[in-house]
Amino acid sequence: MAGLMLGNQAVARGLYEAGVEFVSSYPGTPSTEITEFASTYDKNEMYSEWAPNEKVACEAAIGASFAGRRSFCAMKHVGLNVAADPLYTASYTGVNGGFVLAVADDQGMHSSQNEQDSRNHAIGAKVPMLEPSDSGECKEFTKLAYEISEQFDTPVILRLSTRVAHSQSIVELEDRKTVRYDYTKNPRKNIMTPANAKPKHIIVEERTKKLREYAETSPLNRVEMFSDEIGIIANGAAYQYAREALGEKASYLKLGMVNPLPVKLIKDFAAKVKKLYVVEELDDIIETHCRKIGLDPIGKELFTFIGEYSQTYLREKILGEKNEFVQLEDTIPVRPPVMCAGCPHRGVFYTLKKLGVFVSGDIGCYTLGSAAPLEAMDTTVCMGASVSGLHGFNKAMRGEYEGKAVAVIGDSTFIHSGITGLINIAYNRTNSTVLILDNSITGMTGHQNNPANGKNIYGDPAAAVDLEALCHSVGIDRVTVINPGDLAETERVIKEELAADAPSVIICRKPCALLKTVKHNPPFKVNKDKCKTCKACMKIGCPAISITDGKAQIDNTLCVGCGLCTQMCRFGAIEE
Amino acid sequence: MAETKAIMLVGVGGQGTLLASRILGNVLLSAGYDVKVSEVHGMSQRGGSVVTYIKYGDKIFSPVIEKGEADVIISFEELEAARWLPYLKKGGKIITNSQQINPMPVIMGVQEYPENLTEKIRAKGVDITAIDALSLAEQAGSSRAVNVVLMGLISKTAGFPEEAWQAALDACVPKKAMEINKKAFALGRGV
Numbered sequence: 001m002a003g004l005m006l007g008n009q010a011v012a013r014g015l016y017e018a019g020v021e022f023v024s025s026y027p028g029t030p031s032t033e034i035t036e037f038a039s040t041y042d043k044n045e046m047y048s049e050w051a052p053n054e055k056v057a058c059e060a061a062i063g064a065s066f067a068g069r070r071s072f073c074a075m076k077h078v079g080l081n082v083a084a085d086p087l088y089t090a091s092y093t094g095v096n097g098g099f100v101l102a103v104a105d106d107q108g109m110h111s112s113q114n115e116q117d118s119r120n121h122a123i124g125a126k127v128p129m130l131e132p133s134d135s136g137e138c139k140e141f142t143k144l145a146y147e148i149s150e151q152f153d154t155p156v157i158l159r160l161s162t163r164v165a166h167s168q169s170i171v172e173l174e175d176r177k178t179v180r181y182d183y184t185k186n187p188r189k190n191i192m193t194p195a196n197a198k199p200k201h202i203i204v205e206e207r208t209k210k211l212r213e214y215a216e217t218s219p220l221n222r223v224e225m226f227s228d229e230i231g232i233i234a235n236g237a238a239y240q241y242a243r244e245a246l247g248e249k250a251s252y253l254k255l256g257m258v259n260p261l262p263v264k265l266i267k268d269f270a271a272k273v274k275k276l277y278v279v280e281e282l283d284d285i286i287e288t289h290c291r292k293i294g295l296d297p298i299g300k301e302l303f304t305f306i307g308e309y310s311q312t313y314l315r316e317k318i319l320g321e322k323n324e325f326v327q328l329e330d331t332i333p334v335r336p337p338v339m340c341a342g343c344p345h346r347g348v349f350y351t352l353k354k355l356g357v358f359v360s361g362d363i364g365c366y367t368l369g370s371a372a373p374l375e376a377m378d379t380t381v382c383m384g385a386s387v388s389g390l391h392g393f394n395k396a397m398r399g400e401y402e403g404k405a406v407a408v409i410g411d412s413t414f415i416h417s418g419i420t421g422l423i424n425i426a427y428n429r430t431n432s433t434v435l436i437l438d439n440s441i442t443g444m445t446g447h448q449n450n451p452a453n454g455k456n457i458y459g460d461p462a463a464a465v466d467l468e469a470l471c472h473s474v475g476i477d478r479v480t481v482i483n484p485g486d487l488a489e490t491e492r493v494i495k496e497e498l499a500a501d502a503p504s505v506i507i508c509r510k511p512c513a514l515l516k517t518v519k520h521n522p523p524f525k526v527n528k529d530k531c532k533t534c535k536a537c538m539k540i541g542c543p544a545i546s547i548t549d550g551k552a553q554i555d556n557t558l559c560v561g562c563g564l565c566t567q568m569c570r571f572g573a574i575e576e
Numbered sequence: 577m578a579e580t581k582a583i584m585l586v587g588v589g590g591q592g593t594l595l596a597s598r599i600l601g602n603v604l605l606s607a608g609y610d611v612k613v614s615e616v617h618g619m620s621q622r623g624g625s626v627v628t629y630i631k632y633g634d635k636i637f638s639p640v641i642e643k644g645e646a647d648v649i650i651s652f653e654e655l656e657a658a659r660w661l662p663y664l665k666k667g668g669k670i671i672t673n674s675q676q677i678n679p680m681p682v683i684m685g686v687q688e689y690p691e692n693l694t695e696k697i698r699a700k701g702v703d704i705t706a707i708d709a710l711s712l713a714e715q716a717g718s719s720r721a722v723n724v725v726l727m728g729l730i731s732k733t734a735g736f737p738e739e740a741w742q743a744a745l746d747a748c749v750p751k752k753a754m755e756i757n758k759k760a761f762a763l764g765r766g767v
Contacts (some may be wrong), residue, residue, distance in 0.1 A: 004602065005617075036597075110616060133614070134639075157612050163614060166617055167614040169611065169612045169639070170605070201663075241638045241640075243637040310640050310642050311637075311640070312645070322641050323645060324644050324666060325661075325663070326662065326664065328661060328696055330658065331687070332658050332659045333681045333682050334679065335655070335679035336679075337589065339622070365622065368622065372684060372686075372687065373680075417603070444622075535685075543678075546682070547685060557719045
């Protein structure tokens with residue numbers, strides 16, 4: 001049986017067929033659907049869960065591997081930074097049951113805060129990394145990764161990119177085969193004290209040599225000979241772009257194993273072609289390897305370090321050919337992503353803008369609070385940095401900003417890594433004000449349950465973190481819960497907590513408007529006779545409201561009746 | 577060897593371009609083609625400009641479509657047709673929903689929504705058809721069925737058996753929305 005599958009879906013299928021029994025991940029675009037699809041399989045065969053963050057997910061998967069079961073975790077590229085700590089040492093312990101970590105890079109930053117190349121982590125952790133270039137390979141490479149993991153006693157990283165993770169192509173289905181190992185206590189292998197880790201490092205270096213030999217003949221790396229005029233060494237999506245751009249005008253060395261890289265295979269290929277190119281998105285890792293082994297390919301001197309490549313880009317760079325196209329003379333207004341109509345975050349950011357405070361931002365839908373017309377955000381770095389960053393900001397400003405600075409962080413992000421920053425605020429004491437935007441879901445990645453909303457990945461009831469009690473227990477005495485849909489209450493409480501001579505948390509609690517469980521009111525209408533065109537309703541940046549023919553107008557296909565705009569209108573022009 | 581064909585679905589996040597691409601992908605697969613579909617998830621879905629690439633033929637390598645490469649652009653919104661026009665191949669065809677959805681710069685009054693975009697595109701010598709898919713979707717029972725109305729319209733000219741389309745609808749549309757979507761498909765096909 002064959003069907004169209006997303007790359008992420010094909011990885012999940014590969015996990016199932018490989019007999020994986022434990023999956024633990026934290027959502028992150030473009031990796032999220034791997035675990036969502038994994039959770040659609042029978043949990044008695046392959047159990048899945050959302051972990052509080054990537055480090056926990058990775059450690060749980062390492063534990064499952066110790067238990068002798070094939071295990072897995074998935075994350076986006078920046079999530080691997082969070083999980084790097086356990087990964088680098090799991091490289092020393094090795095595995096019992098096979099352990100594979102999937103990481104999805106986001107070339108082009110479709111939904112990310114940076115464009116880091118995860119291959120650097122494979123090099124740093126000294127673990128093999130496989131990189132598929134379509135959905136069929138996603139499934140095959142996933143299965144092969146488990147064999148490599150067990151054969152070489154190592155974690156294996158499966159590297160995806162946005163294009164591979166989020167493209168559908170044809171996948172053939174096979175049956176599941178379970179592979180299990182017994183657990184035996186083995187301190188020298190599994191306790192990484194210096195005395196045990198020193199001999200392990202020697203083994204790791206030997207393992208890399210063996211893996212490099214494996215790479216010379218592995219089916220993961222393949223040569224496709226056509227013309228000897230041009231030779232292309234490429235990996236992942238870049239291979240597909242090159243293959244389409246140059247067809248049979250070139251020969252190809254497609255590298256499916258991107259760490260460690262083969263030597264002889266590359267030298268032999270280079271010797272067969274007149275002009276050698278390395279086509280790799282982001283960093284110059286294959287190119288640098290080529291130079292180390294004495295080759296002089298054309299690489300980043302011609303191709304960019306930035307963003308995604310394409311067949312058109314490569315055709316232009318290598319062959320000098322350009323596509324023709326037509327365009328209009330009109331300026332086409334941009335259409336950036338916006339907070340949805342009825343978004344519970346809107347009232348918070350409107351209030352923060354009105355108060356003119358410094359806003360330490362974080363990663364989630366609410367990062368859209370930085371966009372016009374709300375523009376109520378000063379900084380955004382990574383998950384959790386809003387809370388810890390605000391503490392540093394306030395300390396460095398010697399308290400001067402404590403009454404006019406806040407941090408904003410979502411419920412899922414707060415659990416991920418905001419809580420440690422809050423402990424620091426209480427322990428090292430700044431009178432910081434932290435707003436937890438609790439919309440009862442992990443929103444931006446497409447609605448995943450999390451430890452604060454009382455449901456597990458299967459939608460079954462689960463323990464829910466009591467955010468109020470948690471904040472109290474780490475030493476925050478002032479914890480207030482508000483409804484961010486009430487602008488007067490929101491403003492009053494934020495002002496009160498900013499003025500307080502103590503650290504404080506305001507939990508802004510209202511579920512995401514897109515949740516199926518949320519009941520919406522009927523759309524509001526503008527009474528044109530009452531509308532004075534003062535445009536006060538426009539200040540909240542709701543996509544459902546516009547000025548048409550000189551009067552405010554509400555799009556009834558978008559409006560969910562949240563009523564925020566009715567609180568803006570001084571003339572009572574917005575009616576049910 | 578069948579030539580590679582490239583179709584783009586463009587629209588505004590939330591309009592259901594993903595479902596439409598799944599339907600189209602299923603039909604092409606049942607016709608025996610190699611198919612690749614490239615989607616956008618995550619941040620840009622939040623009311624932003626979204627695009628899905630669909631390529632089919634004997635053997636497809638790259639899943640993406642670049643400027644000057646699309647045989648057909650199916651646009652769910654008029655401004656998006658204009659935005660993605662440069663991606664159309666010479667001699668290509670655009671089918672657009674005539675619906676206009678204001679982007680944030682227009683809502684804020686910083687920029688104007690350009691006028692007569694369909695006519696301007698046609699004046700460039702481009703084969704463009706505009707239909708009021710929103711009205712047809714509302715007639716079918718839900719403004720959210722714009723995507724399936726457009727699939728109905730495409731089904732007429734794409735040259736695959738109607739049974740393949742119906743099977744794709746059965747495979748891709750959630751059961752409780754099936755009746756409305758079958759109606760929407762029929763209305764689109766009837767245009």
